[in-house]
Amino acid sequence: MYKKRSLFITFEGIEGSGKSYQSRKLFNKIKKMKLPVIHTREPGGTKLAEFLRNLILKIKSDINIEEEILMLMAARSHHINNIIKPALDKGSLVISDRFADSTFVYQGHVNNFGIQKAKSLHKNILNNFLPHKTFLFNLSTSKIIARLKNRRSKNKYDKLERNFHDQVNRGYELISKNKRFIKIDASKSISSINKKIINTINLLI
Numbered sequence: 001m002y003k004k005r006s007l008f009i010t011f012e013g014i015e016g017s018g019k020s021y022q023s024r025k026l027f028n029k030i031k032k033m034k035l036p037v038i039h040t041r042e043p044g045g046t047k048l049a050e051f052l053r054n055l056i057l058k059i060k061s062d063i064n065i066e067e068e069i070l071m072l073m074a075a076r077s078h079h080i081n082n083i084i085k086p087a088l089d090k091g092s093l094v095i096s097d098r099f100a101d102s103t104f105v106y107q108g109h110v111n112n113f114g115i116q117k118a119k120s121l122h123k124n125i126l127n128n129f130l131p132h133k134t135f136l137f138n139l140s141t142s143k144i145i146a147r148l149k150n151r152r153s154k155n156k157y158d159k160l161e162r163n164f165h166d167q168v169n170r171g172y173e174l175i176s177k178n179k180r181f182i183k184i185d186a187s188k189s190i191s192s193i194n195k196k197i198i199n200t201i202n203l204l205i
């Protein structure tokens with residue numbers, strides 16, 4: 001039924017939108033079909049990148065935005081070279097929970113580094129390595145705040161307030177005018193979102 005074809009898929013969106021859950025659900029489904037697939041995440045995906053993730057997200061250090069973005073790029077470079085590219089070379093489907101679009105939105109837009117500047121760094125340092133398709137989970141700020149109240153593990157971004165979430169939503173709106181993005185209404189039921197994702201993947205592989 002399926003042709004073996006390498007494919008790089010990312011899940012993006014505001015925290016609490018359900019993207020991580022849905023990305024793992026897709027991974028489990030593809031695995032059950034006995035197709036080659038890996039699930040990974042950013043920041044992270046390798047031992048070094050996970051170490052950097054911890055530094056960036058958990059430790060309240062006084063790194064500035066330039067230092068933060070360079071750490072994210074270092075982590076991403078290691079992730080691409082050691083996990084993503086080798087898997088794609090073997091014909092695997094690669095599913096990543098977040099990737100470069102998060103940098104364009106969180107550092108580029110929200111933290112004022114500049115979306116274009118972040119994109120141009122990505123172009124120059126990482127050869128503009130981008131996913132084939134990106135599922136973008138949209139959810140209003142009020143729904144996000146309600147969902148995050150019930151979350152147990154919070155990173156430094158989870159704790160921020162309404163204005164921050166508005167800016168994240170606006171950032172995604174700004175970068176997503178491109179046919180690589182498949183928009184997902186994250187207020188819909190888990191099963192209808194899953195159906196939409198599976199249908200899209202079926203057309204691609």
Ligand code: TMP
Nearest residue numbers: 015042043072098099102103106107157
């Ligand atoms: P999450 O994996 O639970 O969504 O949390 C990761 C957090 O890291 C999230 O708040 C967004 C943030 N982040 C950035 O600020 N820049 C990035 O490039 C990436 C990948 C994530």
